[in-house]
Amino acid sequence: MDAPAPHHPPPARRLVLTFPGQGAQHARMAAGLYGACQSFTATMDRAFDLLPGGSALREGWLADTPPARFDDITYAQPLLYAVDFALGTMLTEAGLRPDVLLGHSVGELAAATLAGVFTFDDGLRYLSQYVGVYRHAPPGGMLAVAAGPDEVDAHLVPGVVIGAVNAPRQVLLSAPEPALTEVETALRRAGLTCARARAAQPFHHPVMRDVAAAHADALTRPPLKAPHTTLYSARTGRELDDGTATDWRFWLGQPAEPVLFGPALRRLLSGGPHVLVEAGPGQSLTSLARRTPEVARGDSAAVALLPARAGAPGADVAAVRAALERLATLHGVPSAPSPHS
Template sequence: MTRSVALMFPGQGAQHVAMAAGLYGRDAAFTATMDEVFARLGPRGRELRSDWLGRGGAADARFDDVTRAQPLLYAVGCALGRSLLELGVRPGALIGHSVGEMVAATLAGVLDLADGVELMLDRMDTLAASPAGSMLAVAASAAELEPYLRGEVVVGAVNAPRQTLLAGPAAELARVRADLAGAGITCREARSRQAFHSPVMAPFVAEAHRAWEGVPLRAPRIPVYSARLGAPLTAGHARDPRFWAAQPAEPVLFWPALDRLLADRDALLVEAGPGQGLSTLARRHPAVLAGRAAVLPLLPARRRGPGDDREAFDRAVLRLREEGHAPHAPDVVGAAPVHPGSQGR
């Protein structure tokens, strides 16, 4: 029996300059979606596009800020998802990490892309005004970390049984990090300048709620396994603006959501985003280790040039076809690929 496809969309931390840009100017659906997002972002979109392609000399460190990472991760996730849909892939489930859940909601029809871009603009402005914060990836379970939490430092994400993300004000998190290092617990700073999924974000929920109230929200047409809930997204939650507005202040339960997804179905887990962070996590799941599920990233773990994106994507499409998916030939843009650093549009 053919395994269903489950698309996984990464969140903050996966971003980098020129992520997936090797498909820009080559894959029609990907290019059209990126251009639509940039156009809807207005003048900020032109600047963001230039930085994304590496034309402004932007360093990866700039991409750690919400004003770069979030809209680009949203755009790239939607563009990759649409590319697969154009190839005839019909996903049986979607799952997203943090802002990746907004991508999943968009592709599932909970909200339109145009509204998603407007919400990303609001998210950029609202969350960029939040106090400086930080996030810390720790090789320990959430339960093991409870004694080390202090102040507003909380568990921001449960990514795997022993892969936990802490979040909170930078100074408090630095003290927690020192305590963890003293106890011999491995940890590293995550790529974020904001303390997402912590109480630091709570004061901004009310403002975000106003933006979400003006957006038509629908029940998902494709099952979404919500990392906000750690369970399937219900029609009630999908239509509730308060659910979405509170998301940046609530923990990400990626592993519980993935666990439920793989309990419900055998799946080919396709990571539709930069890097292979979610693929690395998913490969640890018992269903994958037992061979009932498999993992397929669309993009390379480390990108060295535009050719890497294209080669990884083409290999993934071939694998999808071998498993009975992606029946349509890709629609290739007639113009030459747009390389980072090149001149042109």
Template sequence: MTERTGPTGAPAVRRIALTFPGQGAQHPRMAAGLYGVSRTFTATMDLAFDTLPGGRSLRTAWLADRPPADYDDVARAQPLLYAVDCALGAMITEAGVRPDALLGHSVGELAAATLAGVLAFHDGLRYLSEYVEVYRHAPPGGMLAVAAGPGEVAAHLEPGVVIGALNAPRQLLLSAEETALTRAETALRRAGITCARVRARQPFHHPVMRDVAAAHADILTRPPLKPPHTTVHSACTGQELDDDTATDWAFWLAQPAEPVLYGPALHHLLNSGPHLLIEAGPGQSLTALARRTPQVARGDSAAVALLPARAGTPDADVAAVRAALNRIVALHGVFPAPVPDF
């Protein structure tokens, strides 16, 4: 690896940014190989299951080799993703990795805010449990990952289909109610545009979610929010999250209906200087996006995933984390190996 240097000729120090995936990244037994192995990870997940209504059932679904049919529904997917993202973030910081910035995709942004001290983990869990009850009322629908830019898909979209996320210059998510999304998928495939369904059963990041929230938001409590102690780059705004926005519940309540600007937020983060991006969540989707950026491709920044790209054997998660920690040491030298938590 070529060593990058700053303007004075000294090696450029990469700042550390943790990234957290959202809906669609979930899979059966995601990160479950760490449960009972990492003390920090295990304690965080146990707190989640003790706090969430129906936590015992959620734990059973998470650990099952064959998950229930509704595993990808908001009622299971988002609380589990939030808990796993937060548990991995707590684990990696306990290991000695101190992030300079945090960036999350969709519900991963709530995990980023939690790690930044905007809200307490138990408050985030309570909010997610109420949030699930609100969005149970959403119409059936979902999201479609498309390997194209907005201009390429525009001619194939009908009213009711919106761009729900901009993840990269030629990678976006469409969101719609089920019938419209199916028609859009058919039209895109006929046009030779690669697309695939995201594991979601509701049309998140679609304007219809505003109506759902307006009709049922009275059940949502608003726990106290604090200014972040660590910089959060918001995938909702595409910029750094300022204190006023971070502590405004109107921002968080609107998020499920707003498009995810993960690509612009990542671009903004990497343009602020060299970073070591560490994906603290299931899969490697955010790491793959990072590796396509010019900043990572030319070696100024780097990207590491804590977990395997897909579910594997029970030992695969532990092996992947250990390999990632060794890679982090090689790239940044932030702590001595082995990490005591394992």
């Protein structure tokens, strides 16, 4: 009689927090947690205390109808950074200890802050200066295209670059105007599906390098430390080594370089099973993750912490509770903490 095959328990899934960037912002993003969760509220209040015009930012964030310039760098970037970090802090303080952190665009700054590369105060000061510099960028934006880099190459016009590769058939084009409108028209005529991202500046475009060079003296360089948690970079598409994480040239150059979130996510998931938690507004990164083979076949899992858009009162708290209950059932994740902690 043959001996029974040895039983090998499935490998534990590593916990990954992902942080969205420009384009994920929306009216009252995560605002339902403000006043309902002590940790989240304290972090947001700290941000509003330190950011220039913090009272106006708070008012615009909590308004049912956001200000006309809500998608501009002056609103979107500070709020996204603060909300991403506040959500990450809420989870870690409640007992969820991430093994890996991965952010998209300004979400990478939030991930690095949670990993200890910056302090939150230093990150807020840097971002304030960053906003002051990059508001000088020419009017433009980004265009999401349901196609791969090779498919869009033939339609690019001068001044338009691939600003982000989010998935095998999901890229973001970046350009000042009128080049962005010109390429959008060409892509639609070619039958490609595209939509404007919520950005008023051409992020991850070489023009940002010129803007930074012209205003370099306005950017200070607070101390940097090696990350205490594994940090994957959507700029490099791989794990961030200590030397790069503590090199200010890397962070100062980020707005001019393409985002490689898709390659970074594929490399991360190739290393074994993971639980991906989107600690930010919306569900864009969760949607990208669910399209990967590893998540589609169930080896890894993807969980969004918040609804896709702001809903009825209590919707954010209910979504967090539901997400934490699901996480409590997934292999390798501790019991769900309370969002009120």
